[in-house]
Structure formats: structure tokens, C-alpha cells
Amino acid sequence: MIQTMGTHEYKGGCHCQSIRYQINLKQSIEFSEITLCNCSICEKFGYLHLIIPKPQFKLCSDWNLLENYQFNKKIAKHLFCKKCGVKSFYQPRSHPDCWSINVRCIDNFSQLNLRVNNFDGKNWKKNIESIR
Numbered sequence: 001m002i003q004t005m006g007t008h009e010y011k012g013g014c015h016c017q018s019i020r021y022q023i024n025l026k027q028s029i030e031f032s033e034i035t036l037c038n039c040s041i042c043e044k045f046g047y048l049h050l051i052i053p054k055p056q057f058k059l060c061s062d063w064n065l066l067e068n069y070q071f072n073k074k075i076a077k078h079l080f081c082k083k084c085g086v087k088s089f090y091q092p093r094s095h096p097d098c099w100s101i102n103v104r105c106i107d108n109f110s111q112l113n114l115r116v117n118n119f120d121g122k123n124w125k126k127n128i129e130s131i132r
């Protein structure tokens with residue numbers, strides 16, 4: 001069965017524009033679940049997660065422009081732009097079939113009226129099922 005693609009299209013990327021991507025959502029980003037996580041790495045970034053299935057994401061840049069930072073269990077791939085350092089999306093540990101988009105890197109972020117949920121990533125094991 002062919003997966004039906006969403007009709008809400010957004011573009012985003014890193015600061016220097018080396019990394020650009022396009023995402024397709026089934027609903028407007030304003031109605032999508034966006035999560036602010038307090039784990040050791042997200043807290044430092046102020047990372048705002050939007051977790052989407054990989055087929056809904058298209059990288060419009062060269063994968064070679066990304067660097068991969070890993071720590072601890074080395075499951076998540078914290079991808080960032082080699083040139084400007086911005087982490088505009090990455091491979092989360094919790095969802096192997098998805099990318100986590102950094103909503104702050106979506107074009108016109110400041111004009112979006114978002115609903116943000118908090119996720120207690122400091123207690124990952126206890127809470128992860130709540131967002132899976």
C-alpha cells in the first residue's frame with residue numbers, strides 16, 4: 001500500500017542554509033504535537049521536537065554536509081551542520097522509523113502559533129511511552 005502523503009508542506013534547515021529540507025504533515029503544524037524535552041542534550045539546545053515518519057521528510061541537501069554526534073547508548077544520531085553547527089533534525093532514540101524535526105528551524109518559526117508539550121526526558125525510561 002502506498003503511504004498517503006500529507007498536504008501541509010513546510011521547509012526548514014540550518015542557519016547557513018547548507019542543510020535544507022522539506023516536510024509533509026497530515027495536519028497543520030499548529031495542530032501537531034510539539035515537545036520541549038529537558039534531557040541533558042535537548043535542554044542545552046532548547047530543542048523543540050516534531051517527530052515525523054521518515055517518508056514525510058525530504059533532505060534537499062547533501063547528507064555529507066551533516067556531522068553525527070553520539071553519546072551514552074549511541075542510538076540517537078544527533079546530526080548537525082558541519083559549517084554552522086545547527087541541529088535542524090536528528091535521529092531520535094525513541095522512534096527508529098522517524099526523524100525529529102527541530103521546529104525552531106522551520107522557516108518563519110516565529111510566526112507559527114504552536115502548542116508545546118513538556119517532556120521529562122531526564123526520566124526517559126519512566127516517561128517515554130507517553131510520546132510513543
Ligand SMILES: [Zn+2]
Nearest residue numbers: 014016081084
Ligand atoms: Zn549550516
